[in-house]
Amino acid sequence: MGREAILKSIKQNKPALLPLHEINLEAFSEEVNLLDTFKSNVELVGGTIQELKKNENLTTEINKRYPKAKKIVGNSQTSDIGTIPISKETEPHQLENIDLAIIKGEFGVAENGAIWISEQDFPIRVLPFITNDLVIVLEKENLCLHLHDAYKKIAGRERSFGLFISGPSKTADIEQCLVIGAQGAMSLTVVLI
Amino acid sequence: MSHSEKAAVFNKNEAKVNWHDKALWYVREKRDNAAHGVKGWEYLRELASGIKANVLSNLDDYLIEFEANALANGIKVHWASSAEEHNQIVSKILEDKKAKKVVKSKSMLTEECHLNPYLENKGIEVVDTDLGEYIVQIAKESPSHIVLPAIHKTKEEVDELFQEHLGTTPSNGNPEYLTNEARKHLRKKFLQADAAITGVNFAIAETGGIVVCTNEGNADMGSHSAPVHIACMGIEKIIPKEEHLGIFLRLLARSATGQPITTYSSHFNKPTEGREMHIVIVDNGRTEQLSREDFRASLHCIRCGACMNTCPIYRRSGGHSYDATIPGPIGSILSPGKDLTKHSSLPFASTLCGSCSNVCPVKINIHEQLYSWRQIITKDVKQPLVKKTILKIAGVVLSNRTLYNIGGKSARFMLKYAPRFMVYSKLNAWGKARELPEVKNQNFDDWYKEKRKNNG
Amino acid sequence: MKVGLFIPCYINQLYPQVAIATLELLEKLNVDVYYPSTQTCCGQPLGNSGYEEDSKGACQLFVENFKEYDFIVGPSGSCIYHIKKHFDILEQTPEVVKVRENAYELCEFIVKILGKTEVGASFPYKVGLHKSCHGLRGLNLGSCSERMEPHYSTEEDLLNNVKGLELVKLNREDECCGFGGTFSVFEEAVSVKMGKDKIKDHLDSGVEVITGADHSCLMHLEGLINRDNKPLRVMHIAEILNKTL
Numbered sequence: 001m002g003r004e005a006i007l008k009s010i011k012q013n014k015p016a017l018l019p020l021h022e023i024n025l026e027a028f029s030e031e032v033n034l035l036d037t038f039k040s041n042v043e044l045v046g047g048t049i050q051e052l053k054k055n056e057n058l059t060t061e062i063n064k065r066y067p068k069a070k071k072i073v074g075n076s077q078t079s080d081i082g083t084i085p086i087s088k089e090t091e092p093h094q095l096e097n098i099d100l101a102i103i104k105g106e107f108g109v110a111e112n113g114a115i116w117i118s119e120q121d122f123p124i125r126v127l128p129f130i131t132n133d134l135v136i137v138l139e140k141e142n143l144c145l146h147l148h149d150a151y152k153k154i155a156g157r158e159r160s161f162g163l164f165i166s167g168p169s170k171t172a173d174i175e176q177c178l179v180i181g182a183q184g185a186m187s188l189t190v191v192l193i
Numbered sequence: 194m195s196h197s198e199k200a201a202v203f204n205k206n207e208a209k210v211n212w213h214d215k216a217l218w219y220v221r222e223k224r225d226n227a228a229h230g231v232k233g234w235e236y237l238r239e240l241a242s243g244i245k246a247n248v249l250s251n252l253d254d255y256l257i258e259f260e261a262n263a264l265a266n267g268i269k270v271h272w273a274s275s276a277e278e279h280n281q282i283v284s285k286i287l288e289d290k291k292a293k294k295v296v297k298s299k300s301m302l303t304e305e306c307h308l309n310p311y312l313e314n315k316g317i318e319v320v321d322t323d324l325g326e327y328i329v330q331i332a333k334e335s336p337s338h339i340v341l342p343a344i345h346k347t348k349e350e351v352d353e354l355f356q357e358h359l360g361t362t363p364s365n366g367n368p369e370y371l372t373n374e375a376r377k378h379l380r381k382k383f384l385q386a387d388a389a390i391t392g393v394n395f396a397i398a399e400t401g402g403i404v405v406c407t408n409e410g411n412a413d414m415g416s417h418s419a420p421v422h423i424a425c426m427g428i429e430k431i432i433p434k435e436e437h438l439g440i441f442l443r444l445l446a447r448s449a450t451g452q453p454i455t456t457y458s459s460h461f462n463k464p465t466e467g468r469e470m471h472i473v474i475v476d477n478g479r480t481e482q483l484s485r486e487d488f489r490a491s492l493h494c495i496r497c498g499a500c501m502n503t504c505p506i507y508r509r510s511g512g513h514s515y516d517a518t519i520p521g522p523i524g525s526i527l528s529p530g531k532d533l534t535k536h537s538s539l540p541f542a543s544t545l546c547g548s549c550s551n552v553c554p555v556k557i558n559i560h561e562q563l564y565s566w567r568q569i570i571t572k573d574v575k576q577p578l579v580k581k582t583i584l585k586i587a588g589v590v591l592s593n594r595t596l597y598n599i600g601g602k603s604a605r606f607m608l609k610y611a612p613r614f615m616v617y618s619k620l621n622a623w624g625k626a627r628e629l630p631e632v633k634n635q636n637f638d639d640w641y642k643e644k645r646k647n648n649g
Numbered sequence: 650m651k652v653g654l655f656i657p658c659y660i661n662q663l664y665p666q667v668a669i670a671t672l673e674l675l676e677k678l679n680v681d682v683y684y685p686s687t688q689t690c691c692g693q694p695l696g697n698s699g700y701e702e703d704s705k706g707a708c709q710l711f712v713e714n715f716k717e718y719d720f721i722v723g724p725s726g727s728c729i730y731h732i733k734k735h736f737d738i739l740e741q742t743p744e745v746v747k748v749r750e751n752a753y754e755l756c757e758f759i760v761k762i763l764g765k766t767e768v769g770a771s772f773p774y775k776v777g778l779h780k781s782c783h784g785l786r787g788l789n790l791g792s793c794s795e796r797m798e799p800h801y802s803t804e805e806d807l808l809n810n811v812k813g814l815e816l817v818k819l820n821r822e823d824e825c826c827g828f829g830g831t832f833s834v835f836e837e838a839v840s841v842k843m844g845k846d847k848i849k850d851h852l853d854s855g856v857e858v859i860t861g862a863d864h865s866c867l868m869h870l871e872g873l874i875n876r877d878n879k880p881l882r883v884m885h886i887a888e889i890l891n892k893t894l
């Protein structure tokens with residue numbers, strides 16, 4: 001019922017077709033050091049950067065950073081640190097008390113410190129949100145300047161669920177005071193490899 | 194009560210006005226800083242505005258395209274002409290799933306449709322999970338700002354509310370403590386929920402997917418925990434292509450809070466395996482607004498709230514003085530389209546300074562639309578007799594030089610000789626806090642005649 | 650070049666000194682100025698109040714009065730903006746179009762058309778510039794704080810060349826003062842609060858004289874200043890630019 005009425009009303013009321021303009025991406029190009037810009041923006045949005053040195057081991061470094069974490073969801077792609085196995089069948093509430101999750105990031109966006117992660121990188125959608133602390137492992141080479149480039153990179157993906165994640169969850173809903181750790185993860189560490 | 198009456202009440206507490214003004218000006222400054230960091234900012238705004246204009250001119254086709262793609266991805270699509278239809282549809286989905294507990298993330302559309310009371314009447318528990326919305330929900334109020342729903346509340350007020358509703362210990366309004374208490378409480382709600390309702394920031398015709406942006410992670414906590422996800426969107430949320438998100442997401446958070454992007458920009462294209470996802474597409478007056486040539490650009494709005502933060506009147510009168518779901522400048526051009534009489538004072542709650550149009554990331558000519566609404570309101574809504582008479586007479590006097598000579602003289606005569614108590618009487622709103630101009634002995638006409646005899 | 654001097658109604662009646670300063674300044678700059686004696690008003694108060702229809706007579710009379718001039722110059726940004734923007738309600742005859750195209754706010758006329766920023770004035774005070782919204786955002790007399798564009802300001806260009814004048818930087822450089830025509834009476838509480846905040850900003854910044862290119866804003870601020878006996882003077886920019894030692 002609603003559908004036809006709405007479409008009809010739009011047809012009657014819309015203006016004559018207006019063109020969709022070309023986007024001149026040149027206008028947004030900038031000569032910046034992608035890695036430096038990315039790092040400073042991750043920190044700006046409340047995240048922490050850890051650059052893994054050649055001789056450092058990912059698991060050891062994560063353990064050092066989160067010594068108290070017991071219930072850890074890892075991921076074979078990133079490290080063998082996981083203590084809780086999960087699969088597509090895991091129910092969200094089983095993850096209620098997860099201390100730490102480690103997820104592989106696909107690429108980072110320099111202009112805003114965001115990292116693209118997608119369902120292909122974590123079997124349960126709620127994982128990056130429900131975990132108390134979140135670590136994203138990202139290859140240094142995988143950075144782009146801005147969101148225009150980012151959408152080019154993900155244009156051909158398998159579309160189910162994915163997101164840009166920029167820092168830990170936060171709110172400023174009480175008197176504009178910024179509080180890190182709202183409903184999602186309390187902290188975000190980006191490990192650059 | 195009209196906006197001016199409510200604003201006058203708000204202004205009785207000057208300290209609170211100062212506080213409100215400062216809090217929002219701070220957000221405006223953060224927006225300025227963030228925008229300064231983006232090369233090509235003004236061009237981005239132009240692009241965004243152009244895309245939205247294109248969308249409106251082709252909206253039916255885009256919606257059909259969106260629907261087809263969403264269906265192909267296993268999402269169920271519903272259409273609602275009105276708020277009632279929207280509420281019925283949502284309620285039906287919940288009923289079919291026997292859902293009794295619902296978590297909701299921020300959606301101005303569900304506010305507009307008054308979904309919460311509708312569902313509550315049917316015995317369903319609805320919990321608003323955005324912290325600000327949660328605060329106003331337990332306070333039994335409405336949001337006073339579309340991005341910062343509880344901006345009118347002090348932290349001490351939040352403290353008291355939480356003591357009452359969450360049993361927290363008094364903390365002098367410690368934001369960290371209070372936020373954490375809410376987190377604990379809401380986590381339980383997320384995990385117990387039978388269904389999650391979210392808004393939609395952008396719906397992409399090309400892919401049939403939607404994007405939801407939050408900082409708190411509440412939309413994701415809800416939609417990925419509950420067995421059913423219902424996303425509600427106005428028809429104007431459509432954008433043609435996914436690449437256009439690059440433009441809108443660069444603008445949205447920077448305009449809203451000065452962040453480079455929201456913490457989470459979640460792209461939903463398919464439901465989780467074994468779960469359901471519904472999208473409800475709502476008109477509720479939007480196609481009518483689309484028919485109004487002078488006002489259709491108001492449908493460009495991406496609900497960033499920047500026009501509120503910059504508005505000198507909003508900052509000094511508070512969101513509730515607008516008595517509408519969407520307050521502030523954008524609300525003042527949307528609301529008259531819904532109920533002209535009820536909202537007839539809103540387009541006058543502005544000096545037409547134009548700051549709103551300048552910050553708007555999609556370049557809505559807000560202040561020009563306010564001017565246009567005024568022309569309509571004076572014709573279609575009964576006006577206070579005094580105001581109307583004065584202005585009508587002024588129109589006649591100003592188009593006739595002889596009358597004007599007499600009029601000008603008498604206005605000056607009044608100013609000069611009327612005793613103060615008369616001029617500053619109750620009706621004289623000018624004089625309550627302001628002196629009238631001092632009257633000189635000669636106006637410019639007379640001076641000119643005397644001094645520049647040979648000219649003119 | 651024949652210039653028609655447009656003196657808005659409230660300046661004519663209540664602030665003749667502003668009109669005189671405008672005229673004298675233009676004469677000093679060797680402009681051939683005429684003052685059409687049958688002028689009344691641009692119709693702005695009516696339009697902004699929602700009575701645009703009733704202002705047509707005033708607008709038409711304006712065009713009649715000024716159609717023969719090469720330029721129309723007035724010391725009030727909002728009136729000039731109204732002419733440029735809202736005279737679209739008249740039939741667009743060649744005369745109407747000509748008037749709309751050639752109407753200039755005083756400062757803009759001096760800087761853009763006469764090509765001058767130095768007018769030989771001298772005024773040894775700390776001055777705060779009030780950038781009226783219609784001049785700023787309507788006529789683009791300067792860059793606005795909301796827009797990401799290079800800084801410029803027509804009035805600042807002129808004031809920076811006044812001998813002895815120190816232009817003071819404000820905390821909120823271009824927030825509205827709250828006048829807004831009939832807004833000032835129909836939204837009295839907010840209007841007054843906005844004006845007070847504006848004045849406080851000037852006082853906090855050490856301003857001695859507030860100036861601007863739109864006297865309606867200044868009338869509102871002056872009313873508040875005088876009521877509260879604040880140590881501030883209010884002068885139209887034409888009065889400052891017309892001052893010599």
Ligand code: SF4
Nearest residue numbers: 494495497498500553
């Ligand atoms: S009108 Fe523009 S500035 Fe205001 S909320 Fe909408 S998009 Fe933001």
